[in-house]
Amino acid sequence: MVDWSDDVPWATVGGNLAVNRLVFDQVGLFDQSLMTAVEDSEWGYGAYLAGFKIDRSSELYMYHRRDIEGIITQVRSWFAKGSSVTRYQVAVGESQPKGSLRYIARCLGHASLKRCSGGLLGAALELGSYLEWRRVTDSAK
Secondary structure, three states: OOOOOOOOOOOOOOOOOOOOHHHHHHHOOOOOOOOOOOHHHHHHHHHHHOOOOOOOOOOOOOOOOOOHHHHHHHHHHHHHHHHHHHHHHHHOOOOOOOOHHHHHHHHHHHHHHHOOHHHHHHHHHHHHHHHHHHHHHHHOO
């Protein structure tokens, strides 16, 4: 995965956001009609245009409290999303990125070490994508 967020001053990819209410008052809320991971970049671009600066810190952590049913529902949803993205990528001729299994392991490690359900969601998304890619490529042989 390429981390281009340092080169793009409005990128909010791959993290959580702590924002003063005044920024939301000026920029507005996230556009929930956009897909996951796009709405935060779109909002970050609006904040950038409004003159705000986005800083990153590796020293801050966000802990999410979720009940097990909510986590299971989200994991299933992200798994399905990974599968459907891959079906599209195969249909348009894009190849599967290398390192998928390594990324799944990293996500699960993060989930375990940080007790972060986001790691489970990342692993579910990538696993859905990987298994769909294997299914499609195996059936083509």
